[in-house]
Amino acid sequence: xxxxxxxxxxxxxxxxxxxxxxxxxxxxxxxxxxxxxxxxxxxxxxxxxxxxxxxxxxxxxxxxxxxxxxxxxxxxxxxxxxxxxxxxxxxxxxxxxxxxxxxxxxxxxxxxxxxxxxxxxxxxxxxxxxxxxxxxxxxxxxxxxxxxxxxxxxxxxxxxxxxxxxxxxxxxxxxxxxxxxxxxxxxxxxxxxxxxxxxxxxxxxxxxxxxxxxxxxxxxxxxxxxxxxxxxxxxxxxxxxxxxxxxxxxxxxxxxxxxxxxxxxxxxxxxxxxxxxxxxxxxxxxxxxxxxxxxx
Amino acid sequence: xxxxxxxxxxxxxxxxxxxxxxxxxxxxxxxxxxxxxxxxxxxxxxxxxxxxxxxxxxxxxxxxxxxxxxxxxxxxxxxxxxxxxxxxxxxxxxxxxxxxxxxxxxxxxxxxxxxxxxxxxxxxxxxxxxxxxxxxxxxxxxxxxxxxxxxxxxxxxxxxxxxxxxxxxxxxxxxxxxxxxxxxxxxxxxxxxxxxxxxxxxxxxxxxxxxxxxxxxxxxxxxxxxxxxxxxxxxxxxxxxxxxxxxxxxxxxxxxxxxxxxxxxxxxxxxxxxxxxxxxxxxxxxxxxxxxxxxxxxxxxxxxxxxxxxxxxxxxxxxxxxxxxxxxxxxxxxxxxxxxxxxxxxxxxxxxxxxxxxxxxxxxxxxxxxxxxxxxxxxxxxxxxxxxxxxxxxxx
Numbered sequence: 001x002x003x004x005x006x007x008x009x010x011x012x013x014x015x016x017x018x019x020x021x022x023x024x025x026x027x028x029x030x031x032x033x034x035x036x037x038x039x040x041x042x043x044x045x046x047x048x049x050x051x052x053x054x055x056x057x058x059x060x061x062x063x064x065x066x067x068x069x070x071x072x073x074x075x076x077x078x079x080x081x082x083x084x085x086x087x088x089x090x091x092x093x094x095x096x097x098x099x100x101x102x103x104x105x106x107x108x109x110x111x112x113x114x115x116x117x118x119x120x121x122x123x124x125x126x127x128x129x130x131x132x133x134x135x136x137x138x139x140x141x142x143x144x145x146x147x148x149x150x151x152x153x154x155x156x157x158x159x160x161x162x163x164x165x166x167x168x169x170x171x172x173x174x175x176x177x178x179x180x181x182x183x184x185x186x187x188x189x190x191x192x193x194x195x196x197x198x199x200x201x202x203x204x205x206x207x208x209x210x211x212x213x214x215x216x217x218x219x220x221x222x223x224x225x226x227x228x229x230x231x232x233x234x235x236x237x238x239x240x241x242x243x244x245x246x247x248x249x250x251x252x253x254x255x256x257x258x259x260x261x262x263x264x265x266x267x268x269x270x271x272x273x274x275x276x277x278x279x280x281x282x283x284x285x286x287x288x289x290x291x292x293x294x295x296x
Numbered sequence: 297x298x299x300x301x302x303x304x305x306x307x308x309x310x311x312x313x314x315x316x317x318x319x320x321x322x323x324x325x326x327x328x329x330x331x332x333x334x335x336x337x338x339x340x341x342x343x344x345x346x347x348x349x350x351x352x353x354x355x356x357x358x359x360x361x362x363x364x365x366x367x368x369x370x371x372x373x374x375x376x377x378x379x380x381x382x383x384x385x386x387x388x389x390x391x392x393x394x395x396x397x398x399x400x401x402x403x404x405x406x407x408x409x410x411x412x413x414x415x416x417x418x419x420x421x422x423x424x425x426x427x428x429x430x431x432x433x434x435x436x437x438x439x440x441x442x443x444x445x446x447x448x449x450x451x452x453x454x455x456x457x458x459x460x461x462x463x464x465x466x467x468x469x470x471x472x473x474x475x476x477x478x479x480x481x482x483x484x485x486x487x488x489x490x491x492x493x494x495x496x497x498x499x500x501x502x503x504x505x506x507x508x509x510x511x512x513x514x515x516x517x518x519x520x521x522x523x524x525x526x527x528x529x530x531x532x533x534x535x536x537x538x539x540x541x542x543x544x545x546x547x548x549x550x551x552x553x554x555x556x557x558x559x560x561x562x563x564x565x566x567x568x569x570x571x572x573x574x575x576x577x578x579x580x581x582x583x584x585x586x587x588x589x590x591x592x593x594x595x596x597x598x599x600x601x602x603x604x605x606x607x608x609x610x611x612x613x614x615x616x617x618x619x620x621x622x623x624x625x626x627x628x629x630x631x632x633x634x635x636x637x638x639x640x641x642x643x644x645x646x647x648x649x650x651x652x653x654x655x656x657x658x659x660x661x662x663x664x665x666x667x668x669x670x671x672x673x674x675x676x677x678x679x680x681x682x683x684x685x686x687x688x689x690x691x692x
Contacts, residue, residue: 002354002355004331004333004354026307026331053557055553055554055555055556055559056555056559056562056563056566056567057556057562058561058562059559059562059566073310143478146556262592
């Protein structure tokens with residue numbers, strides 16, 4: 001089947017990133033979210049495109065073309081027109097179960113399902129739907145338009161056809177697909193949260209400031225962002241959620257650093273609240289120390 | 297002998313059907329938005345009404361089939377059966393170092409073309425898609441590839457090598473290839489015909505000035521240098537491309553603006569040139585801006601003219617003289633003010649302009665006076681005809 005319309009369930013950072021990337025490669029994208037929280041999803045994608053435009057990464061007409069290919073809805077009935085479904089909702093089993101089961105009923109039987117979940121196993125999700133052999137795990141890494149790799153996972157029932165469809169889709173998005181064995185947390189979240197957690201401990205213990213942790217690691221290892229900026233951009237609530245999920249599977253080595261819970265209690269969720277480990281401007285740029293102090 | 301010429305892009309294609317006995321265009325058309333539900337196919341057979349249809353065309357095979365349906369259509373067509381097409385000529389942008397001339401396509405050719413995709417990622421894969429689609433529909437009809445780069449394969453090493461470690465050329469074939477070869481070849485041959493001289497005795501500078509622009513030094517009918525290089529980004533100022541820029545400036549801009557490779561690539565290819573200076577990429581808008589006393593439109597026009605003038609001067613030096621200068625493509629054919637300004641800046645060449653002829657459009661015309669030391673021509677390019685000629689010559 002020729003894939004032209006892609007449905008993305010979940011209008012968070014991951015879902016929006018997948019939508020923006022897919023639309024940039026010519027797919028028509030319908031972005032769904034259950035609550036009204038996703039209503040500004042298209043506006044946020046436009047903001048992301050404006051940042052690219054300001055850096056000459058795209059042209060004004062390319063921006064209009066990409067936005068023209070993305071629509072947002074809360075009406076799941078539109079899933080009946082989708083050629084491919086991507087689930088990128090919060091990593092809560094009950095949310096995923098409910099949405100996937102609804103989608104299973106609404107989508108045409110030949111439609112392949114992709115789960116972008118990083119901590120929920122494809123095998124477990126597949127057990128919730130009738131098309132278990134058509135579900136494949138494909139984890140994109142935010143910011144999705146910029147990261148050139150995706151992790152692919154087969155569940156116990158995943159068929160070769162679903163894998164081929166998912167691979168071809170990811171490759172058309174310009175991603176190198178690396179297939180790994182099924183494991184909660186895959187490669188990225190598992191290693192990333194471990195690094196974030198250790199960096200958080202350095203701050204919590206007063207070893208150095210957050211900006212200095214990031215500066216040392218960035219300069220040492222050629223990273224574009226330090227782990228604490230990465231955490232802020234992911235959202236500290238999401239990082240905590242990942243750690244809690246991984247702690248359930250792997251035990252105390254994923255116990256979150258207390259500073260994470262403290263920041264979340266204080267409403268410091270990262271870029272989306274303009275303050276996390278670091279402070280951020282309205283256009284999501286990291287503020288310098290002096291500017292950050294004013295924000296704090 | 298009927299030759300079907302195909303120019304396939306990633307989401308569009310253009311075609312012409314020629315009767316080669318008199319090089320007459322029997323029909324032509326284009327398909328836009330391939331891959332979408334609302335693709336548009338426009339077709340016109342010579343002497344008949346133009347037709348335009350909107351329909352779902354999801355891939356190139358379907359697009360080519362639809363073109364052939366129109367060519368064989370009882371009312372709109374010009375042939376009764378697809379078998380009346382004797383050969384198909386394909387425009388292929390990049391032939392790398394593998395192809396110095398047009399070739400009959402076989403399995404080996406396609407393998408090499410696939411391997412060249414890296415050199416022209418935006419164009420070659422689409423060209424090859426067109427070849428495979430045409431073969432699928434017309435498996436017994438010979439197919440020929442005509443390369444934009446082939447005409448420049450005669451450029452000598454001192455002109456095609458960059459002064460960077462030689463191992464980079466050996467490993468990755470980084471060198472000047474040049475583009476618009478089919479156009480430079482056509483207009484230089486036509487200029488020689490108009491002069492009534494053997495091209496082997498002539499030194500010609502041809503200026504292909506479209507949205508993409510390049511200039512070529514052609515000595516004895518062979519390209520000896522051209523302004524586009526490893527990619528179509530080098531050389532003249534273009535609609536949205538920068539043309540020549542100090543590579544050191546690129547690193548500096550990347551650092552100061554925090555740009556990725558993709559962003560600097562996009563900046564130089566899509567946000568620069570006329571557009572980068574004046575905010576519009578179309579020369580007609582630049583001319584309108586000049587009429588309205590727009591300062592940046594004037595600056596853009598002046599840079600555009602100056603860059604061409606510099607290249608003409610350098611190619612006069614490279615060939616130790618010039619007999620004719622030819623202007624072609626959208627801007628080259630339709631901007632008399634640019635030609636006037638350019639020529640007025642080249643008094644040392646002894647060119648005398650025929651201003652009346654310079655104002656004429658849409659025909660092959662000499663715009664220099666009979667006593668001019670260097671002849672100047674405006675010749676509308678016809679790349680499809682070159683493709684058709686090469687295809688006919690390889691298959692007849």
